[in-house]
Amino acid sequence: MTDAMDEVLRILLVDDNPDDRALALREIRKVLPAAVVDEVGDGERLDALIASGADWDVAVTDYLLRWSTGLEVFDRLRRERPGLPVIMFTASGSEEIAVAALKQGLDDYITKTAKHYGRIPYAVRACAERRRRRREAEAASAALRQHKAMLQLAMEAAALEAWEHDLETGSTVLHGRSEQVFDGIRREMGLERLLGYLHPEDHDRVRAQFLAAAAGVARFDAEFRVLPQGRERWLRATAIVDAGEGRRRLVGVIEDITRRKRQEQQLREADRQKDQFIATLAHELRNPLAPIRYVAHLLQPGAPESSVVRAREVIERQSALMGRLLDDLLDVSRITLNRIELRRERLDLREVLGRAVEDIRPLADASGHALSLAQPAAALWVDGDEVRLHEIVDNLLHNAIKFTPRGGRLSLALGHEGGDAVLCVLDNGVGIVPDMLERVFEPFVQVSAGPGAASPGGLGIGLAVVKRLVALHGGEIEARSAGLGQGAEFVVRLPLSEAPAAAPSATGEVAAEASWRKPRVLVADDQPDAAESLALVLELQGHAVLTAFDGLQAQRVAERERPEVMVLDIGMPGLGGDELARWVRSQPWGAGVHLVAVTGWGRDEDRRRLREAGFDAHLVKPVDVDELLQAVERRRRS
Template sequence: MFSLTDGALLYVSAAYDAMWGRDGARLAEAPGDWIASVHADDRAALLQRWEGLREHGAYDEEYRVAQPDGAMRWVRDRAFVVKDAMDQPYRIARITSDISGRKAMESRLRAADENKNDFLATLAHELRNPLSPIRTAVELLGRAGPDAVSVQGKARAVIIRQVDHLTRLVDDLLDVARISEGKLTLRQEAVELDGVLKAALETATPGLQARHHAIEVTAPAQPLWVWGDAVRLAQSIGNLLHNAAKFTSPNGAVRLVVDVVADGMVHITVHDNGIGISAENLPRIFDMFAQGAFAPDRAHDGLGIGLSLVSTLVTMHGGRLTASSPGIGLGSAFTIALPLMPAPAAATPASAPSAAGLQGAGSALSILLVDDNVDSAEMMRDLLVALGHTVELAHDGASALALAALRTPNVMILDIGLPDMDGAELARRLRALPALAHTRLVAHTGYGAPHDREKTSEAGFDFHLVKPVAMADLQAALRAT
């Protein structure tokens, strides 16, 4: 509290010492000394408000205070003139509160909001990119003559490649959501690394070939075993290969190198001669939504979640992911380090699932397809007919029950989100009919989380296919291969 008559300091709280990082007792000797700690950018405006306090009667300001060690603390400073019985001002009272925590939270919220907006804009961009060639390819197919085999083949290849890209985007988004909710689980077992590498290369090769990159693989001849989830490990290595293809200008070189190191670890490294990573971006390259430099023909490509996802998956396997780069334009290397395990005892190869109870396995099947999306149902029907099967359609559960009882199909492919009943409920009702005891039930749905698969399994489904389904998975479910 200050006196307006002589400017003397009448009282200062003991909290001043911690808030200002100065001795409050010394403030009595120099009442104006507090202003020296105010951040230089805030000082002039605050002095103006302080000097105009007698005229205006009060102020409420937020500003920064510099600590002796250079740290900054945010405060809210409220000052008002105290008047006597004659309504004459004679003192100034001040209440100063530490609001550093609130300001830090506001800063994080603003950053999160900016990240959200950037992410949504990037997501829209990434979704439009594959949708554009898909639509163009469809238009081309409609205009190409029946004899334009090469045009048709090229259009189909474009559509398949872009749908695969969309599927990868959706899968990454779902994985990030599961990780944030602590719901991502691994199905770990002894895994031979060669099979993981082949699966990763299979998924990444189309992207590498599309950009005309040379791919070189170097790995030890002896089998290497790790304890892990083969699908997630292949996904992680595939993501690194996909990134190398994406962030390397066309006609580049990508190397996949596997090394056994002395500490019982195996290093799986993806090298490229692409755009590289700047020194300032390298420490945050695994942060969610991080975007570094980009290839000249692939501006801001990707959602910025792939490397964060790979880092999390590798850590869940007891390994680590590291990145290195000499700098912009000089390429980069990403290394997955995993602990090796001894080769397991020879295991009996798993026998192929029995086809007993499935009439027509490996030949023409009678199929009942149930989907309320008419376009999706008709396209799938036409594909199944092209594969040599007989197909009937139903668009709701009640119609499906009636047709199934009448036709007794070999296979029923069911959507889960039907208008009149849940697909799982429909499956339970179908299983209750003795005539359908041996009918194969295949869930064909956009829901692909582990609990979704558990739900369909409990309802009596034999297969769970996630839209958009790959041809190999569809044929495996039909047993037509």
């Protein structure tokens, strides 16, 4: 018994004889001078102490009391203060009473005689010590249970399974704590049977590591595949040698790492696709650059007109191809980041399809394909973005041309089912294997075009863009194919809308625009080649053109010449195109100037920012000449 315990002991002393209480208290003070003793000589005092919430380390009670008996006090304290040790000290009891009380849980029984008073403090101290030890054991047991519960929870959350292998008997036990590993069933089996679950390719490696760990050569730590019920799963097992309890064994944990391994595989596949994409991108971007550089030599002074015409056609065609590749990249980036905003309006899908077919027919003809279009007589109205819908059809048709050998057949059909417009693009090209029908819509996934295809290769972006654009319109797309060499069909479903109200005729406005004279244009770009080539194109169309090669020069020219149209690059030194546009709008003469932005920035937020700066049109480099001419001549009325 420690001195610290003596200092905190609190004792309940119940005896209706004050002289006997005094004798007992005297003996207690001799041995336990710091103890706090609550004396009780009647029932009211006992009731009050119990009601007050007082608690004690030990209770000492006489047997025969004026208001009760020691056994009744013992029963009451056992109910009111569970676990409180009780000692009976009496001269009125008997051997039968003592035996009965001890059987009921009484902690000690002392006969009240002169020579036994000295036993009281030692019996009190022994009871208090037993109670302390019992409480410590209960606390340790509770802590152990909590620790086991937390360990179990942690192992289940981490999909861990405890295991041990007896190095003498050769038996292995899986403890079955985690339902995610071996279904949470406790199992005992021999080593060879356990190794029999392993994937054949991992068996020898894991067995060698296991035997090395058993021999004490190395720590066991292995990742391997198992094939329970034909399902491949990845596990990681670690173990150390334990020589306790007179036997040697390996003890450790098994972790289910299937999910991590699949993610690693996905990352490796993504990395492979990234490398393939970068290599393909470099190849695809070099392709249009090469013929442009070649035909540039045809544009020497004195070159025949036929050479100039041919060079112009090649440059236009290849720059358009490069622009398309860059647009695809920008689209997939915007789509991945959810930065596409649809500019919805009520559209007749027949008109969208008609324009798309008209645009792509020269490419189909050059590839030797027969292209057909079937549409209903009545309009099919949808609520959509005309540019993005055109992009959907354009990508699908380009895809069909690319994967169809020369002389193939392509068809585009529009119809409706229920409340949906149904668009089908069908070809008799190389087809798609069944396991690629879903994957063709993933970014950068490429399907071999096969020998004889009109345009082999590609970035693997077009169909990913199509799927996202269709989804943004509330529709669905499905790829179908009977297999390699059987052609492919892409089916797009878009929700139909009601027909729009009739719009007023714009004939008068168109006629008025046609009568406008060619406006005077200021072209500003910090790349002289770009500025001068744009100026040359506009001059050939009858425009009077001024040029500037930075923002400040353009500001001076505009202040002096007051042009009606300004075609401005954005990233110019000194004064950016957006700053110049704000300056123009702040001038008394600037309200009627038509501002056209020509820039490499084509994100939605860039368009919004330049619109706020005062621009009327936004063209992304490389600029299509027809779009440039339309933007310039669609000037504001002053």
